Amino acid sequence: MTYQEVLQNAKATIKNCKVCPECNGLACGATMPGPGSKGGNAHENWKAWRRIKLNIDTFAPNTPVDTSFSLFGRDFNLPLLTGPIGTMLQYSDTDVTVAFNDGVIQAAAETGIIDCFGDGLAPATVPGALASMEKHGAAVIPVLNPLPNAHILSLMEQIEPTSAFAVAVVVDSAGLGHWKRISSDEGPGSKTVEDLKQLKAATAKPFVVKGIMTAKAALQAVEAGADAIIVSNHGGRVLADAPATADVLPEVVAAVRGKTKIIVDGGIRSGGDIFKALAIGADAALICRPFATAWFGGGSEGVRVYVEKLQAELAEAMYMCGARRLSDIGPEMIRYQK
Ligand SMILES: Cc1cc2nc3c(=O)[nH]c(=O)nc-3n(C[C@H](O)[C@H](O)[C@H](O)COP(=O)(O)O)c2cc1C
Numbered sequence: 001m002t003y004q005e006v007l008q009n010a011k012a013t014i015k016n017c018k019v020c021p022e023c024n025g026l027a028c029g030a031t032m033p034g035p036g037s038k039g040g041n042a043h044e045n046w047k048a049w050r051r052i053k054l055n056i057d058t059f060a061p062n063t064p065v066d067t068s069f070s071l072f073g074r075d076f077n078l079p080l081l082t083g084p085i086g087t088m089l090q091y092s093d094t095d096v097t098v099a100f101n102d103g104v105i106q107a108a109a110e111t112g113i114i115d116c117f118g119d120g121l122a123p124a125t126v127p128g129a130l131a132s133m134e135k136h137g138a139a140v141i142p143v144l145n146p147l148p149n150a151h152i153l154s155l156m157e158q159i160e161p162t163s164a165f166a167v168a169v170v171v172d173s174a175g176l177g178h179w180k181r182i183s184s185d186e187g188p189g190s191k192t193v194e195d196l197k198q199l200k201a202a203t204a205k206p207f208v209v210k211g212i213m214t215a216k217a218a219l220q221a222v223e224a225g226a227d228a229i230i231v232s233n234h235g236g237r238v239l240a241d242a243p244a245t246a247d248v249l250p251e252v253v254a255a256v257r258g259k260t261k262i263i264v265d266g267g268i269r270s271g272g273d274i275f276k277a278l279a280i281g282a283d284a285a286l287i288c289r290p291f292a293t294a295w296f297g298g299g300s301e302g303v304r305v306y307v308e309k310l311q312a313e314l315a316e317a318m319y320m321c322g323a324r325r326l327s328d329i330g331p332e333m334i335r336y337q338k
Helices: 005-011 038-050 098-113 126-136 149-160 171-175 178-183 192-202 215-224 245-256 272-278 289-321
Strands: 050-056 067-071 074-076 081-084 113-119 139-146 168-169 207-214 227-229 261-265 284-287 334-336
Touching: 005 289, 038 050, 038 245, 050 168, 050 272, 050 289, 067 207, 098 113, 098 126, 098 139, 098 284, 113 126, 126 139, 126 149, 126 171, 139 149, 139 207, 149 168, 149 192, 171 207, 178 272, 192 207, 192 215, 207 215, 215 227, 227 245, 245 261, 245 272, 272 284, 272 289, 284 289
Parallel strands: 081 113, 081 284, 113 139, 139 168, 168 207, 207 227, 227 261, 261 284
Antiparallel strands: 050 334, 067 074
16 A cells, blocks of 8 residues: 555545645644644644755765664664544544554554554543553553543553553643533643642653643653653644744753653654654654544554655655764754745
8 A cells, every 4th residue: 555545545534634645734724623723723833844954965874774763761663653632533423533543553563663542532541542552562652631630640550550651641731621611520721840740650651741832841841750741732732823843842952852852743744854853852753643644544554654654754864864873863964944
């Protein structure tokens, strides 16, 4: 199956998404519910990576490129994480979230990348995705919503004895006001450093905080004990007019590089974009929406096809910019276009 075929197939079953040749947040625009964003902010994320160019420099030994990556003592084939999607009802009338999680987790295991899955509503609950993780032997990070700490702690208790690779809390979901309105339970809300310290203390696994958009928040996540942060504005879904993640990444890198692992998401679509993120100083990149279209277009095989495309593009960018290992990638290899 080619990536073009994957996209073509996806068009037959997906809803609310036009399966654009490159997912750039334009056709879905400000549609929420659905896979869009507030104020069309997903497009701003995508556009910011387009302004960054790759500096061709082939003065380097003609040796093979190695995209291998290591995080928290485990080795992967490339510095890539799949993004969590709490409910696939954003993309279809029937709830396919369980099958989506299972397919992406399987492909993550097969391609040697990290899967992040969302903290969904029944039937797509955390234990179900953990069962898929054990079945496929994947490196998986459950991404828990910022509900009251007692609720998060009860989920963490179930995660702790499993082989989950790490555990994450997504703090920017505090902005998901529509959820507050439809749920009779207490909805998501903001967290303090003390709240996060309590969660960090409850796990022996690496603790990840997703939804960091300022240097101050990055420093506070580090203070709370975050082993990794994810620079993210939730794909533009939690606040209109938030800056693009590529634009805040340099400030976050300046503040916390070396103190925690830095992952970035939002509009990253190609291996070239992953290269740019690493050149700015991120350790890895996370991609979300294109994994949904890849899965609709070909199940776990569609996801595998997309990951293979990303790996080939990353290897090409490294080769052409003179990097042979990820650690060779540096800021001199990119240029900001005015
Ligand atoms: C339909 C949809 C549902 C999402 N659900 C979650 C979620 O449950 N938890 C979470 O941490 N992030 C969620 N996100 C945000 C993504 O994981 C990710 O941060 C963001 O979409 C990355 O940007 P990209 O889609 O441009 O790659 C969701 C995004 C979309 C589009």
